[in-house]
Amino acid sequence: VKTTISTEWLSGCSGCHVAIVDMHEKLLTMMDFFEFVRIPVLMDQKFYPPADIGLVEGAVRNKHDRESLIKMRESVKTLVAFGTCAVYGGPSGIGWLSSPEAVLQCVYGQEPTNVPHQLPDTDTTLLEQSVIPIDEVVKVDAYMPGCPPHPFWIVSALGFIVESGNAPKSYPAKTVCSKCKRTMKKMSDVSLKKGIVSVSDPNICLLSQGVICLGSVTLERCLAQCPNCGIACSGCAGPSTDIITEPHLDIRTLLSKRMHLLTGIKKEEIQAYIEQEAKTFYAYSLASPVIYKKPTVKIREWTAESIEE
Amino acid sequence: MAKKLMIEPVTRIEGHAKISFDIDDNDDPINGRLHVMEIRGFEKFVQKMELGKMPLITARICGVCPAAHHLASVIAIENGGSIFTSQKTKMLRELLYMGHILHSHALSCFVLLGPDLISGISASPKERNIFHILSTRPDLAKKALQLRSIGQKIVEIVGGRGIHPVMAIPGGMASQPTCDEMKRIFDWGVEAIEIVTELRPIMVTMLQKLNNLRSVTLINALPLALSNNDTVDFLQGKCCVIDDKKNIERSFSVLKYGDHLIERITPGSYMKSVHLRDGSAEKSFFVGPLARLMVNSSFSTPKANKLLQAFKKSLKSGPVLLDIIEARLIEMMYCSERIAEIASQDNEKEEPCTPFTPCEGRYVGIVEAPRGILIHDYIADKEGRVTRANLIVATQNNYDAINSALTALARHFKPANDENMFLNGIEFALRCFDPCLSCATHAAGRIPLVVELRKNSGIIQRIQRSSP
Numbered sequence: 001v002k003t004t005i006s007t008e009w010l011s012g013c014s015g016c017h018v019a020i021v022d023m024h025e026k027l028l029t030m031m032d033f034f035e036f037v038r039i040p041v042l043m044d045q046k047f048y049p050p051a052d053i054g055l056v057e058g059a060v061r062n063k064h065d066r067e068s069l070i071k072m073r074e075s076v077k078t079l080v081a082f083g084t085c086a087v088y089g090g091p092s093g094i095g096w097l098s099s100p101e102a103v104l105q106c107v108y109g110q111e112p113t114n115v116p117h118q119l120p121d122t123d124t125t126l127l128e129q130s131v132i133p134i135d136e137v138v139k140v141d142a143y144m145p146g147c148p149p150h151p152f153w154i155v156s157a158l159g160f161i162v163e164s165g166n167a168p169k170s171y172p173a174k175t176v177c178s179k180c181k182r183t184m185k186k187m188s189d190v191s192l193k194k195g196i197v198s199v200s201d202p203n204i205c206l207l208s209q210g211v212i213c214l215g216s217v218t219l220e221r222c223l224a225q226c227p228n229c230g231i232a233c234s235g236c237a238g239p240s241t242d243i244i245t246e247p248h249l250d251i252r253t254l255l256s257k258r259m260h261l262l263t264g265i266k267k268e269e270i271q272a273y274i275e276q277e278a279k280t281f282y283a284y285s286l287a288s289p290v291i292y293k294k295p296t297v298k299i300r301e302w303t304a305e306s307i308e309e
Numbered sequence: 310m311a312k313k314l315m316i317e318p319v320t321r322i323e324g325h326a327k328i329s330f331d332i333d334d335n336d337d338p339i340n341g342r343l344h345v346m347e348i349r350g351f352e353k354f355v356q357k358m359e360l361g362k363m364p365l366i367t368a369r370i371c372g373v374c375p376a377a378h379h380l381a382s383v384i385a386i387e388n389g390g391s392i393f394t395s396q397k398t399k400m401l402r403e404l405l406y407m408g409h410i411l412h413s414h415a416l417s418c419f420v421l422l423g424p425d426l427i428s429g430i431s432a433s434p435k436e437r438n439i440f441h442i443l444s445t446r447p448d449l450a451k452k453a454l455q456l457r458s459i460g461q462k463i464v465e466i467v468g469g470r471g472i473h474p475v476m477a478i479p480g481g482m483a484s485q486p487t488c489d490e491m492k493r494i495f496d497w498g499v500e501a502i503e504i505v506t507e508l509r510p511i512m513v514t515m516l517q518k519l520n521n522l523r524s525v526t527l528i529n530a531l532p533l534a535l536s537n538n539d540t541v542d543f544l545q546g547k548c549c550v551i552d553d554k555k556n557i558e559r560s561f562s563v564l565k566y567g568d569h570l571i572e573r574i575t576p577g578s579y580m581k582s583v584h585l586r587d588g589s590a591e592k593s594f595f596v597g598p599l600a601r602l603m604v605n606s607s608f609s610t611p612k613a614n615k616l617l618q619a620f621k622k623s624l625k626s627g628p629v630l631l632d633i634i635e636a637r638l639i640e641m642m643y644c645s646e647r648i649a650e651i652a653s654q655d656n657e658k659e660e661p662c663t664p665f666t667p668c669e670g671r672y673v674g675i676v677e678a679p680r681g682i683l684i685h686d687y688i689a690d691k692e693g694r695v696t697r698a699n700l701i702v703a704t705q706n707n708y709d710a711i712n713s714a715l716t717a718l719a720r721h722f723k724p725a726n727d728e729n730m731f732l733n734g735i736e737f738a739l740r741c742f743d744p745c746l747s748c749a750t751h752a753a754g755r756i757p758l759v760v761e762l763r764k765n766s767g768i769i770q771r772i773q774r775s776s777p
Contacts, residue, residue: 022472
């Protein structure tokens with residue numbers, strides 16, 4: 001008997017669904033073990049048939065999202081928060097910083113192409129007051145962060161869910177650095193490179209080169225593709241497990257400490273820069289209480305400028 | 310009696326939407342309208358973020374066409390900062406992009422819309438999906454999926470990631486494929502040419518079965534596309550519009566887009582429609598594969614160009630809905646040929662570019678996304694932070710044409726007749742445009758399909774698929 005999978009897409013970009021198709025040849029092998037009973041992107045199935053596993057992509061932005069999510073919860077045995085938006089809010093969660101009115105004002109009221117003073121009519125007033133991860137609405141059985149999770153991890157996770165059944169086992173939870181081929185090296189005469197996402201040396205850690213890379217504070221669900229090709233990790237799979245489980249550990253404190261040891265740049269300088277640019281460095285997880293409820297994290301304060309209307 | 314017809318949710322398109330019609334006195338549907346029910350608001354999200362981070366964060370607008378946003382963004386920064394890019398950089402980006410278009414078009418042609426052609430518009434929902442086609446036509450389906458995989462694997466190698474690529478930075482590429490990888494990409498290019506050569510005629514034959522729809526699905530709007538000296542180009546050129554006599558109606562550089570385009574809200578929808586400014590009046594236009602092929606007179610590669618010339622001859626009257634699919638098939642040939650061409654060139658190693666320091670100014674860029682022109686426009690303050698962003702995406706540009714096509718097919722299939730056929734017909738009209746609603750609202754989407762029939766502003770009927 002095949003394990004049945006049902007999926008749903010809330011406020012997200014559909015990238016997690018494309019990642020399913022990106023299993024490439026493995027998708028065909030997977031079909032021997034799994035049956036997709038609902039994938040809104042690929043199938044004409046508009047209802048919620050019962051399924052063993054439910055994959056939910058996206059955060060909850062409006063009342064449709066909430067209703068669909070509840071229907072998914074009722075129809076599946078194991079509900080998986082699929083991708084960073086579902087787990088932490090992800091890029092959709094950046095909306096958590098602004099009121100819905102401010103978002104609409106910005107999208108519909110700006111130069112140079114918008115007709116002045118227009119707003120969507122009342123038929124569309126479905127937005128909720130904020131954007132939230134799905135476990136704020138329903139019970140979630142498993143979390144699969146990643147933006148999107150690399151297909152390698154989707155195959156791995158689905159297999160793991162089937163094998164482990166009701167007995168939870170441990171699952172790999174290392175940081176991005178674990179798959180990065182670069183070497184952390186103590187360097188001198190390095191300055192903090194602001195606004196820069198790439199480095200020239202292909203073998204040395206980005207932190208050592210003065211570029212803020214979130215790899216050491218981010219869960220690896222990506223095969224470390226960004227740092228391996230010279231681009232700083234932007235933290236898109238959300239924080240590493242130590243940050244999730246320990247309230248007093250945070251992205252900026254851990255990162256500034258490590259970078260200070262590698263480069264000698266003052267911890268305070270690094271930390272101040274991360275706080276100043278919190279909207280970018282916390283972009284993927286700021287809508288999650290895991291982050292904003294930390295005693296020292298003041299996301300709204302740090303990004304205050306950005307929510308001025 | 311007040312009538313309104315609505316379809317929800319629309320499956321197999323990229324986004325969350327419903328559809329409605331008004332019903333006239335003869336009980337015929339009029340005023341078809343796609344309602345987009347989602348909004349994320351990336352224009353707001355990126356405010357106060359550093360300009361240099363835009364190519365990374367804006368790619369996350371869409372999981373289907375992230376490469377388009379990634380490159381539009383980096384090109385905007387380079388345009389605004391007068392940053393030079395080498396021939397090698399241009400070549401790598403084009404390679405990445407051809408892989409991207411191939412993936413997106415193959416997804417549209419074979420996975421999303423393909424089932425309508427292969428199983429037929431009248432087939433039951435159970436038969437109209439890629440999984441069913443894998444069991445009934447495994448030969449066709451596996452090759453189609455392989456074609457998409459080739460495109461996406463190229464994006465992963467050249468762009469650094471398959472979904473949400475990261476490799477393009479202002480002034481260059483963060484790293485380059487190895488010679489081995491280039492060789493593999495070349496082989497994929499050759500394989501893609503073979504697959505398109507085999508599958509395209511099969512799809513065209515299937516399209517011909519729908520010839521009865523041609524007379525009812527005329528696209529009544531002017532094509533707008535990038536044109537590089539009258540040749541199709543996805544990453545550079547001027548915006549060009551042609552009129553129904555094939556004369557140039559207007560041509561402008563992307564910096565001037567604000568003088569030519571205007572965005573309006575539409576009732577009951579988060580998606581804005583875009584029109585051409587025409588003095589105090591406005592004109593409808595459409596974008597995408599068919600617009601690119603109509604505006605330009607040639608492709609730079611031999612096989613695609615030959616197909617294009619034959620296609621142009623067959624375009625006797627005005628463009629119709631089905632021509633979009635054929636245009637997409639021809640573009641897949643172009644992408645495949647370009648992939649093989651680029652990957653066969655010398656793969657010299659290039660020195661990394663100097664990091665770019667952003668400054669106050671305006672940064673505007675354009676690319677041809679798979680579905681048509683995509684514009685990123687940022688204003689940055691003296692600290693290099695974005696203070697305002699304006700994003701115009703392909704599907705918005707097609708809003709008018711989409712609504713006309715919905716009305717045309719609704720009138721053709723009529724709600725009172727076979728309900729399944731009616732719903733499928735309308736969804737088919739939508740899928741021809743391959744609308745990407747993730748992009749369109751810089752949002753996301755569930756894909757509702759409820760058809761609402763309205764009369765005198767009241768809803769008289771909601772048609773949606775009955776429970777399985």
